[in-house]
Amino acid sequence: MSQLIQLAADGQASIVADTWTRIVPPAAGEESVRKQAGKVVLFKLTGEQTYTAEQIANTEIPATGKILVPLTIWQARKAELQSRLAAGELGIILATNETAEALQAEFTDLNTLPLIAVFVERFADGRIFTLGNWLRTRFGFKNELRAIGDVLRDQLFFHKRAGFNSFLIRADRSAEDALASLNDFSQPYQGGVADVPVWRRVNRA
Amino acid sequence: MYKYDPIDQQIVNERVAQYRDQTRRYLAGELTDEEYRPLRLQNGLYIQRHAPMLRIAVPYGLISSKQLRKLGDIAKKYDRGYGHFSTRQNLQLNWPKLEDTPEILAELATVEMHAIQTSGNCIRNITTDQFAGIAPDEIIDPRAIAEIMRQWSTFHPEFALLPRKFKIAVSGTEKDRAIVQAHDIGLEFYKDVQGQMAIKVWVGGGLGRTPILGTVIREHLEWQHVLSYCEAVIRVYNIHGRRDNAYKARIKILVKALGIEEFKRQVEEEWAHLKDGPLTITQNELDRVAKYFEPMPYKTLPAHDAAFDAAVASNPAFAAWVKRCVQPHRVPGYRAVTLSLKPHGKAPGDITSEQMHVVADLADAYSFGELRSSHEQNLILADVQVSDLFAVWEKAREAGLATPNIGLLTDIICCPGGDFCSLANAKSIPIAEAIQMQFDNLDYLYEIGDLELNISGCMNACGHHHVGHIGILGVDKDGSEWYQVTVGGKQGNDASIGAVIGPSFSAEEMPGVVQRLIEVYVRERQDDERFIDTVRRLGVAPFKAHVYAEKETA
Numbered sequence: 158m159s160q161l162i163q164l165a166a167d168g169q170a171s172i173v174a175d176t177w178t179r180i181v182p183p184a185a186g187e188e189s190v191r192k193q194a195g196k197v198v199l200f201k202l203t204g205e206q207t208y209t210a211e212q213i214a215n216t217e218i219p220a221t222g223k224i225l226v227p228l229t230i231w232q233a234r235k236a237e238l239q240s241r242l243a244a245g246e247l248g249i250i251l252a253t254n255e256t257a258e259a260l261q262a263e264f265t266d267l268n269t270l271p272l273i274a275v276f277v278e279r280f281a282d283g284r285i286f287t288l289g290n291w292l293r294t295r296f297g298f299k300n301e302l303r304a305i306g307d308v309l310r311d312q313l314f315f316h317k318r319a320g321f322n323s324f325l326i327r328a329d330r331s332a333e334d335a336l337a338s339l340n341d342f343s344q345p346y347q348g349g350v351a352d353v354p355v356w357r358r359v360n361r362a
Numbered sequence: 363m364y365k366y367d368p369i370d371q372q373i374v375n376e377r378v379a380q381y382r383d384q385t386r387r388y389l390a391g392e393l394t395d396e397e398y399r400p401l402r403l404q405n406g407l408y409i410q411r412h413a414p415m416l417r418i419a420v421p422y423g424l425i426s427s428k429q430l431r432k433l434g435d436i437a438k439k440y441d442r443g444y445g446h447f448s449t450r451q452n453l454q455l456n457w458p459k460l461e462d463t464p465e466i467l468a469e470l471a472t473v474e475m476h477a478i479q480t481s482g483n484c485i486r487n488i489t490t491d492q493f494a495g496i497a498p499d500e501i502i503d504p505r506a507i508a509e510i511m512r513q514w515s516t517f518h519p520e521f522a523l524l525p526r527k528f529k530i531a532v533s534g535t536e537k538d539r540a541i542v543q544a545h546d547i548g549l550e551f552y553k554d555v556q557g558q559m560a561i562k563v564w565v566g567g568g569l570g571r572t573p574i575l576g577t578v579i580r581e582h583l584e585w586q587h588v589l590s591y592c593e594a595v596i597r598v599y600n601i602h603g604r605r606d607n608a609y610k611a612r613i614k615i616l617v618k619a620l621g622i623e624e625f626k627r628q629v630e631e632e633w634a635h636l637k638d639g640p641l642t643i644t645q646n647e648l649d650r651v652a653k654y655f656e657p658m659p660y661k662t663l664p665a666h667d668a669a670f671d672a673a674v675a676s677n678p679a680f681a682a683w684v685k686r687c688v689q690p691h692r693v694p695g696y697r698a699v700t701l702s703l704k705p706h707g708k709a710p711g712d713i714t715s716e717q718m719h720v721v722a723d724l725a726d727a728y729s730f731g732e733l734r735s736s737h738e739q740n741l742i743l744a745d746v747q748v749s750d751l752f753a754v755w756e757k758a759r760e761a762g763l764a765t766p767n768i769g770l771l772t773d774i775i776c777c778p779g780g781d782f783c784s785l786a787n788a789k790s791i792p793i794a795e796a797i798q799m800q801f802d803n804l805d806y807l808y809e810i811g812d813l814e815l816n817i818s819g820c821m822n823a824c825g826h827h828h829v830g831h832i833g834i835l836g837v838d839k840d841g842s843e844w845y846q847v848t849v850g851g852k853q854g855n856d857a858s859i860g861a862v863i864g865p866s867f868s869a870e871e872m873p874g875v876v877q878r879l880i881e882v883y884v885r886e887r888q889d890d891e892r893f894i895d896t897v898r899r900l901g902v903a904p905f906k907a908h909v910y911a912e913k914e915t916a
């Protein structure tokens with residue numbers, strides 16, 4: 158069973174097969190576990206490095222098919238990936254500690270990418286919502302915007318309103334169950350990426 | 363006050379359904395503790411020392427008699443028959459069962475109430491002056507904008523999981539009573555040179571572990587842009603606020619790290635994209651909401667009432683209450699009444715179900731059926747006729763709600779502390795009770811005059827100890843409970859953070875320590891100087907000297 162929920166243009170949600178292969182760098186060594194006062198630090202700060210040079214160099218990329226590649230890997234290895242981009246087989250993963258500006262710097266027109274995924278390592282990391290919003294409203298991205306990583310049903314409604322139109326539900330959870338949460342609220346107060354505040358939407362007088 | 367339309371009601375109902383299902387999944391083991399945590403917190407549910415604690419929202423401190431009765435009934439049915447008004451104007455239940463919380467929220471929804479975003483890393487309940495709309499020194503009634511902001515912040519899709527909690531306070535008076543400088547965003551409303559409603563925006567204030575007063579980020583903001591401007595501020599914070607260390611995650615730390623100039627530059631850059639967009643509040647929407655906050659249908663009354671004047675003259679107990687618990691009103695012949703939730707020897711802010719019913723009845727009979735809660739943890743009847751004050755006093759007194767100590771030493775702000783809170787270093791309620799008993803002499807209290815004493819059980823500062831004229835903080839020394847004392851803190855326009863007087867004290871020493879601080883004040887004060895003025899004039903030294911001198915000879 159696929160874990161991928163996709164919204165059609167009319168907003169209809171369905172579970173669809175995932176045709177993209179996500180490229181994941183090999184794990185870094187033990188020394189990369191950061192600690193502070195004895196506690197493991199769970200969130201990377203904005204602007205912090207996502208993968209080491211060694212991880213990037215050692216990442217295997219299949220020669221064919223649609224690939225979803227972390228931004229840092231694209232930045233370091235774009236020469237070998239250029240043809241994939243031209244063929245419409247390249248999507249980019251932006252981590253929540255990376256910036257939309259860094260992505261924009263790589264692609265003058267973001268819409269040459271059929272897919273951008275934002276990777277959220279921990280569901281409680283709300284930067285994903287601002288990134289989604291920015292990509293849609295500031296950078297004019299019109300193609301598929303996907304939430305990946307620690308993506309759980311109780312945040313889906315927010316993801317949707319922040320501009321995401323596909324959601325890869327974490328592997329141990331049911332995508333089927335998650336569908337229901339996309340409709341938690343029928344008439345939200347504030348605007349979202351695709352709508353205006355309620356007082357502009359309906360006549361409340 | 364604001365009344366729900368079908369859209370508001372539907373949102374709250376859908377929230378109950380959502381939370382019910384989340385709680386069901388948690389109890390069924392489908393959600394881990396970590397996953398359920400932000401969900402329950404954003405519905406006001408903490409897991410505490412003895413039981414969960416449920417924090418129910420009282421938006422900007424306004425509550426109707428019907429709602430208060432419901433709270434009383436809920437406290438009786440699902441808790442131990444009492445609730446606790448918090449320093450953020452909300453009501454907390456200390457002993458509900460987790461399994462019951464969906465049902466409690468469903469009951470609240472029937473009276474247009476909820477617990478949405480009363481906790482968690484999101485935009486919290488917006489607070490304001492308890493005298494909004496009636497205060498003689500009010501320039502602008504900020505409640506309509508506060509309600510518009512409440513709606514905007516409710517389930518805000520972008521700000522649902524911020525680095526840390528986010529608190530906004532609004533105030534439209536000359537004398538700030540909402541501590542706007544101690545909030546993540548403080549909005550101070552005023553009339554600009556054109557006579558238009560405008561806002562001075564403060565950012566980066568907060569108490570807690572690192573107490574910092576806010577900085578002005580914008581002197582003049584047109585009210586139409588308040589949502590877009592706040593959105594710009596919070597967006598910069600959402601991206602750049604620290605998430606690696608919970609103690610450094612508040613916006614105040616980011617503002618300090620970047621410097622106000624750089625922070626402001628980023629906000630303005632962001633705002634340039636948002637300004638004049640759909641977030642711009644329309645006159646239509648302001649008018650729609652503002653009509654719920656129009657002045658009450660007041661009668662035309664004489665400024666004086668002979669029977670009232672006679673009662674004050676002949677009845678010292680009534681006169682004392684009038685002096686401390688009755689506040690001015692902008693309409694002639696009306697007053698605001700503060701019902702003290704600080705009887706000596708009881709937990710500050712606590713109120714029983716029966717008292718809630720009494721207060722609701724008083725509101726219906728004498729104050730247009732509405733009430734306010736204050737961040738000093740008292741309840742206010744905002745619109746009482748002078749001729750009714752005596753009757754209100756008699757009924758309030760019978761219910762134990764007329765301790766004439768508002769603004770005095772025993773009107774203590776106090777967090778739940780070690781009796782309830784699992785984060786506490788030390789108990790705070792017993793300290794408050796012991797101090798109240800030490801000063802259980804009204805004549806002496808009046809003699810001491812205006813004094814704010816605030817107690818927190820740990821550095822999270824729920825009891826606002828930093829801004830108490832006397833602040834008491836529970837600290838942990840080798841596993842036992844100690845108390846650190848500060849003097850010179852203050853809320854208001856000239857807010858300040860108190861200075862520590864020296865090494866900490868044991869619980870038994872605390873009433874005596876406060877006593878000695880007062881002795882220095884009584885000895886040193888000039889004319890009608892208040893305690894805080896004397897501290898500001900003399901500094902900490904004489905207080906320190908007297909407190910510790912006694913300690914050595916003792």
Ligand code: HEM
Nearest residue numbers: 448449450568569570571776777778782783785822823824
């Ligand atoms: C019993 C359960 C409670 C728990 C676990 C709790 C926990 C906390 C924590 C962890 C903070 C610090 C947050 C930070 O610095 O970012 C905090 C702050 C605060 N709490 Fe509580 N609290 C509790 C009850 C209360 C009550 C009953 C009140 C009101 C009387 C209250 C009012 C506040 C206020 C006003 C602050 C803000 C201080 C600031 O501006 O930083 N809390 N609380």
Ligand code: SF4
Nearest residue numbers: 777783786819820824
């Ligand atoms: S100040 Fe500390 S002890 Fe008091 S309620 Fe807040 S977290 Fe608990």
